[in-house]
Structure formats: C-alpha cells, structure tokens
Amino acid sequence: MIWAMTELAKNPRVMRKAQEEIRNTLGLKKETLPLLLPRETMSHVKINGYDIPPKTQILLNVWTIGRDPGRWTDPEAFIPERFANTCADFKGQSFELLPFGSGRRMCPGMPMAVASVELGLLSLLYFFDWILPEGMISEGEIDMKEAGNLTIVKKQPLQLVPVLHH
Numbered sequence: 001m002i003w004a005m006t007e008l009a010k011n012p013r014v015m016r017k018a019q020e021e022i023r024n025t026l027g028l029k030k031e032t033l034p035l036l037l038p039r040e041t042m043s044h045v046k047i048n049g050y051d052i053p054p055k056t057q058i059l060l061n062v063w064t065i066g067r068d069p070g071r072w073t074d075p076e077a078f079i080p081e082r083f084a085n086t087c088a089d090f091k092g093q094s095f096e097l098l099p100f101g102s103g104r105r106m107c108p109g110m111p112m113a114v115a116s117v118e119l120g121l122l123s124l125l126y127f128f129d130w131i132l133p134e135g136m137i138s139e140g141e142i143d144m145k146e147a148g149n150l151t152i153v154k155k156q157p158l159q160l161v162p163v164l165h166h
C-alpha cells in the first residue's frame with residue numbers, strides 16, 4: 001500500500017485518474033514479492049534444454065518476469081491502466097504476472113490481501129487529496145530507494161500531507 005501511494009504521489013496524472021474513478025463510482029491493484037518462496041524439485045526435470053536434478057532448490061524471480069520488456073510495454077513505468085487492457089490476471093494463471101505465486105502452494109491469503117489493500121487505498125484516495133510536505137518542490141524528489149530482502153520495503157518513509165476532500 002505504501003509503494004502504491006508512493007507511485008501515485010510520483011505520478012499525479014494516475015493519482016487524479018484513480019481518485020476520479022473511485023469518487024465517481026466507488027476499483028485498483030498492485031504488487032508484490034520479488035521472489036516466490038523456494039521450491040524443491042521432486043524428480044529430474046528438463047526445462048529449455050537445462051537438466052535440473054532432483055532435490056534442487058528453485059527460486060523463481062517474479063520481479064524480473066514482471067519487468068520483462070518482451071512481455072510488458074515500458075515495464076519500469078507505473079501505468080496501472082495496463083492491467084485494464086490485458087487479459088493477464090494476478091490469480092496464478094498468467095505466468096507473466098505472479099504477485100501471489102501459482103499452483104498448489106500459491107498464497108492462500110490472496111483474497112484477504114486484495115480486499116485489505118483495495119479497501120485501504122480506496123479510503124486514502126476517496127477521502128483525501130495528497131500534497132507534498134513542506135520543503136519538497138516536485139514529486140521527482142520522492143525517494144524510491146528499496147530495503148528488505150524477501151519483501152521489498154521503502155528505505156525512507158513516505159511523507160505526504162493529507163487534505164480532506166469529503
């Protein structure tokens with residue numbers, strides 16, 4: 001939710017669009033773990049010509065898959081509308097987009113996570129407009145450094161000033 005608010009603050013066009021949509025209708029999405037939880041092969045498998053022996057630990061880098069320029073146009077840009085224009089969904093069936101993993105061991109908390117993030121973001125965007133804190137002139141100054149390892153958190157806390165809208 002913090003990353004979603006950070007990207008929205010950096011992209012006022014998308015912030016305004018999301019607020020208009022929410023305020024006019026009373027919907028949104030976003031991300032993710034960089035790596036899926038480790039898996040171990042049960043038998044010998046061959047993928048793309050590579051032999052993988054049994055009992056090998058596999059780490060799937062979904063961060064890289066989600067930024068693959070062969071799959072996504074302008075992958076580094078924050079363009080949430082891209083999800084409205086694709087049939088790829090986040091529920092484990094579209095392998096280019098796997099924020100909750102896939103298969104038997106995919107995230108069982110997905111419905112709760114989606115409901116919490118959507119409701120949280122929706123409330124922040126419906127009730128408030130968001131402006132930069134004193135001393136910050138442009139959204140370009142918002143620090144985007146990452147910290148953490150298994151889950152990526154913001155290194156510097158996001159600071160924005162809420163202005164009551166409703």
Ligand code: HEM
Binds near residue numbers: 102
């Ligand atoms: C936005 C929030 C969340 C994201 C992005 C997320 C993502 C993930 C991912 C990528 C996996 C690994 C799936 C795989 O290896 O295929 C996972 C596993 C798991 N998640 Fe989540 N998760 C979230 C929230 C939650 C919540 C709210 C709960 C519990 C209430 C939860 C419980 C679990 C559990 C128990 C597993 C391990 C499942 C297993 O190994 O069988 N997650 N999650």
